[in-house]
Each structure stands twice: as structure tokens, then as C-alpha cells.
Amino acid sequence: MLVDFTQAVNELKEAEDILILCHRNPDGDTLGSGYALLRALRDMGKRASLSCYDRIPDKFHYLRKGLTPVSCEDKFIVSVDVAERKLLGESVSEKYGDRIDLSFDHHGTSRLFAKTTYCEPDSASACEIIYNVIKALGVEISADIASCLYTGISTDTGCFRYSNVTPRTHRIAAELIEKGADHSRINVRMFETRTLDSIMFERMCLDTLECYAGGSVAVITVTVDMMEQCGVDRSAIDSIKPITRQIDGVEIGITVKEEENGKTGVSVRTGESFDASLICAHFGGGGHARAAGCEMALSPEETKMKILEYLYNDVL
């Protein structure tokens, strides 16, 4: 059931022994929301803990600075930034999926898997919602809470770069900086730190770059072997995907990625003239207008030719 803001806040006010759940493959927004809420609830004198299916990446460890584990009975369960139950991760979903009391989310595709859901699809980040929740709970925004919330806002907006940013996003960021958010150090950590391996991997990916259709289509091809040679994991692919589309003149940027299972994953990024989700839908995939994906049971080379053939014949 969808509830309004006041009701969601009232549920939290009355709750005791609260377990906060983040989504699997945790990012800055789910962890920033989770730890900010955890800190606020503890500041209210409540017992609260946080759980996530995956290990929390080192670069986010500052979010839990100074927090100690508490024994907590999980009487009330809240999920943050979780659009659907399966995104909790298998074991967490099995254990808690049926008994989530309250979901705070900002995805337009949010499913109503919790008993009550408060969702703001226009919010650039879950952290903007949690900022308002913490204010409504009457908790003072400490420097640590501010850093948690800033992290989610900054990461979910590409550091205020994306079209999801609203005036509210900037106004909240202003207040968080006033409250002591360690903004520039957070941004260095989130956006300006890369491993030598990932840089070498990017260089190797650029070696595969090909342009077609007068420079309006660009393709990068990534193999399992390349990833093994550079010692990078799947997350390294995320920083490769935007590259093709960022090239001046490229309207359709494609990253073709050999998977371990013998299939080939395809990421499509488009400029304003083409719809990435329509291109991927042709191959059974989907996504958003500017970023979408699909998978084919073909080699990377065959996959690339298949997509180019389709683009030349039906799209361009």
C-alpha cells in the first residue's frame, strides 16, 4: 500500500528495534540513506541496525564510521532505495521479503512489496527523501548524517550532472554542506579515485573502439580475457559503458561484453535522436530511453554484427 509522507514518518516514530535493508550491489544512495536513517533513529534513542546482502565496498566504509553493532530484534523492517523484492538479494529476500513494514523509494518502477511504501519518483535520490524524513522526525542533522545523505545525492546524480537534479537537490546539498558534510573529500573518493588496473583496462577497451555510420555509432568490445588480464571485476564495465556515447558526433554508443556463460551482453547509450530501449527491445532487452541493454546467445563479434545490421537496416 502506498502511504503519504506523514504516515510513513509516523510509522517510524512509533517503531522500535528497527532493521534497515539496503539493495544488493549497494551504491552510495542505498547505503547513504540506510546509514543516515540508522544514525537518526539511534539519535532518537531507538535500537536500529542495517543489513545488506553484499559486502559493503571499502570506499563506503566512512558511512558507518563510529557506529557499533547493537543487538536488535528486528521488530520493524524498513527498506531504502529498493525498487523490488528481488533486489534485496536472495537470502535477504527469503528471510525478510514477506515482512517488510515500510519501503522508502524513488524509482518510477517501484513495486509495492512492503506493507507500506512511500515513493517519490521525482526525487533524484532516496537520500533526498530520507533528508526530509529525518527533519520530520525532529532529529538534528549531524555532520555524519550530512555526509551520508550527501553521498547518496552526489552519487545518484553523477555529482549534480544528470537531468534528475532539481532545485531541491541543490538546496538540500547546500544545507548538508552547512551541517558539515565532507563534500569535497566524498567527491574525490566517489568520482576521482581509480585503480591502476581499471585505467589499464580502459586503455585496453579503447583499443577495440570502432566507429560506424559516419561516426554516429561507436562500439567497444570487451572480452572475459581482457578483464582477467587487467584483474578487474564486473564493476569496471560500468565506467566503460558511457565512453562510446560521449564521443563528439556519436548518437548510438554500444558496449559489447562477453559473459562467462558464453552469451554476450550489450549496453546501448543514445543521444536525444534515438531511443536505446527500443533498440534493445528488438533483441528482447529493455531499459531507459538513453541507456538500455540486452543479451544474445552469440559471440561478441557476431553480436556486434547483428546489432550493426539492425541499426543500418532499420534504425539509422
Add this chain to the structure above:
Amino acid sequence: MLVDFTQAVNELKEAEDILILCHRNPDGDTLGSGYALLRALRDMGKRASLSCYDRIPDKFHYLRKGLTPVSCEDKFIVSVDVAERKLLGESVSEKYGDRIDLSFDHHGTSRLFAKTTYCEPDSASACEIIYNVIKALGVEISADIASCLYTGISTDTGCFRYSNVTPRTHRIAAELIEKGADHSRINVRMFETRTLDSIMFERMCLDTLECYAGGSVAVITVTVDMMEQCGVDRSAIDSIKPITRQIDGVEIGITVKEEENGKTGVSVRTGESFDASLICAHFGGGGHARAAGCEMALSPEETKMKILEYLYNDVL
């Protein structure tokens, strides 16, 4: 002479036939300030024009959208974001350098070359100052003015990423978005568009990457030949300079750049443990604590060895 905000605004109110000067190698802040002020003065019914020593790069052409040239007598001359006279560029400095009436600047190193100067060293961008000037002039912030001001704020803060960002920076950005600044398209243009040549150049630069001192020092070496091969100009170097320091574990990032005149330029970027300006001062250069530069009358290879020798012996 330094003047206060009110006096600077009053000078503008009384001025007629105003020429606005930007700095050479124009960036988003000098052009954003200049065109925003130009638009505001014209909205007040004044004649105003803008001049810059260098050609305005294509990516900034939207700043002057809809503006037509006017015949203007240059009775009152204002410079924006110009820290010292020589930054106007030679011919502009010769023609106007002695008769600049008012300088708006935000550099801590600002020189008092104009008759009157209004400077806010704590302002992240000149555009934040011009925003306040336009408000004080009583001019409504149009969507075009908003886009000009947003451009300067966004580019001078690395899209709200750097430590120079203040709560005010975000609050002004919020209002500019409300007034119609085309924020996400501006950010795509400023931060997400790269030429194929510049990507190939970056790849070639990465091929020269070397790490020293257990990975705490990284060096990239750029030759004139590399730039010619890729067909890129000096500005391509700016996107190379941050790369070394961004590598996880690197505290001192160095870019060594062969110059046309046979000398070698050096850019040093440091983490919090080292002062780039002190390192460069040792070789007769200077700059800021996190980013500085110097020049040597040596080959790139000799320059690199000279710096490494100094770092190993006296700094690390």
C-alpha cells in the same frame, strides 16, 4: 582600488556603452559571467558588447544565442574573471589595459589593474558574483542569463565537485535551474563530450604512464609528436593532467609536457600529504597546494629524472 559591492553595482548602473572583457583562453566562467552581464545590461536598455582575445570555442556558442552585435563606444570597460592585466591577451591588454574601469574577480591572486576592483576570493566562480550583481541591478534572471551563469558555476567547480563549492554555490544553482538554466544539457556539453582525437590522445598518454615509489608517484609524458599524431591542441592536455593523481594510492601525480620552444612544462597534482606548490617552487614554478606547475630547459626525459631525483631525495 578595491571597492565594495554596492559601489561596484552603482558604477554599472550609471555606466553607458559598456565593453565587457573576458580573459584569454576563455573558459566557462569568464564567458558565462561576460555574457550574463551583457544580457543583463542590454535588458536594462544599455548598449553593451563583449570582447575576448581568443576565438570563443564552439562548445560555448550557446552562451551568445540570440545576441546581435551592436555599435558601442566603449565608454565604460568592465573585465570579468581576469586576475591580471596580461591575462587579457596581448592586443587587448595594449588597447584597453590602462582604461579598465571595473574588474569583477574571484581569484585570491587578483591584481588591481583596473580603476576599481570588486573581488570575492571565497567565491567558487565569477558567475556567483555576477549573479548577485544582476540581482542588485534589478534585472530579472532570464532563462538565457541563468544558462550563462550556471555554465560558469558548473565549470569552475568541476560540476560541484571541488572544495571551492559553498552552500551559496548550491543555492544559486537551485535558483538558476528554477529560472530555466538548461543544466543537464550544459553538463553533457561541458563534461561528457569528447572528441575521438582526444580519446585517442588520452590512450596514447596512458601508454607512457609510469609509477614510482611504491605507487605513490605517477608520471605521464607527453611529446609534441604525440599531439601532432592525434591532431589535438594544448587544451587536450588539461584533461590529461588530473589522471595521474586520480590513481588509487598516488600522492604525487606528474604530467611532463614537451613544449614547442624546446623546454618542458611540468604539472604537479598532489593528495593531502604533499604540497604541489612547494615541489614546483623548488624548480622556480608555483601554483596551489593541490595543483602547481613549473618549466625546465631540459628534454622531457631529463625533466622527469630531475623531478624524481628531487622527490626521492627531499620530499618522499
